Amino acid sequence: MFFSDIIVASIGFVLVIFFVAEDVKVLKKHSYYNNTIQEIVLYEVNLGDIELEAFKDLSVYLLQISENPLERLRNGVFVNVSTHEMLLFGNDIKTIEPGTFQDLRPLEKGGIRMLSLSFNKLGVIQNGIFTNTKFRQLFLVANDIKYIESGSFDGMVNLVELNLEDNLLESVEVGIFQNLATPASWVDLSLAGNVIEFVDVYAFENTTLHDLDLRDNQLGVHLLCHNYFKRTSASNETGSWEFSCQHGELECYGNKVHSCAVGLYPVSQSTNFIICSMNSSDASLDANNEACATSTNISWTVIQECLSSDQGDEFLAANGRRTDKLIPNVVNSIPTVVLNDVFSAELRRISIAYFQDTLVFILEQVQCGFCQFSGSNLVSGSGKFVVGVTLLLALYQKLFALI
Incomplete structure (x- = not known):
């Protein structure tokens, strides 16, 4: 199945680099048993399954499995594996069993440099997949992730970067990132390019975040002069x-x-x-x-x-x-929209989706004494926006009577 070349590294032991000569389809048990290898690259080899213990007791600097029809990773594939970098991007991975990466050990001090699972088809991140693993960088870009279980990233004490860009996350709940903390460094977290509408007020409590990227979501506009990661x-x-x-x-x-x-x-x-x-x-x-x-x-x-x-x-x-005064009955996620010190869940929902449209419409209604609106002041609004503000018009009249 493979051709191989043998080279001697400067650190004195023999390293083997395998080059794939044909389709693999199924990687058998003990394919790389008890080997010390510089790189394994399984790129576009039509790999559809990996048997348990295929990489048992392997020491490899770079392990790359990319652009294959591989749909799952099972607990027991990477038994007692030592590595520096794992590139598993661009496959069809939908399922990863909890514990799959638990037996991985770093080749160098400070943890395993990287695990990339970007451009796969993951929909759910279960607790136990990454918990207590030793990765420094974890990339989950451009999957189909809609839900992350609480505690999924707990115990990742070597982590310095977590990238979840371009997924389908709609909210950030307490417990997902709440304990994302490393004892010796800060963590960069990117949630850019999702469809996030709500972020719980305590979602990032007890974290050591250096940079949080929430660009290109559906959070609307909000200004924080008060600490929403943990109340001042x-x-x-x-x-x-x-x-x-x-x-x-x-x-x-x-x-x-x-x-x-x-x-x-x-x-x-x-x-x-x-x-x-x-x-x-x-x-x-x-x-x-x-x-x-x-x-x-x-x-x-x-x-x-x-x-x-x-x-x-x-x-x-x-x-x-x-x-x-608003916590916890009103402010249970951010952003929270409160108009004239009066909270409306419906107003919050519409405002987050159409913040500028909602604000402009309300201001126009205040200026004209809540006159009958015409097409001119709804020209920028969508159909859902028009329906929403129509239902809330009576509420706003009472609301602004307090001004």
């Missing part, structure tokens, strides 16, 4: 406010900068300032915020005076109190 705790028992944030003092400082902007400037200016700040390399860095202040006609001197006075503390504490 505040106390003024000593006569001055003391704030504690999950990610430390810099996070509290950035929250206070944004709170000062919201408290001192009109909505249009403060919104643009916060968007600029959050899009910068570091929202707690003065140089970045000063540049954003200049670009949005906000006085950085005024913001600094707010930060160094009791006013900044009061702004941040007020945001916390306002949020706490």
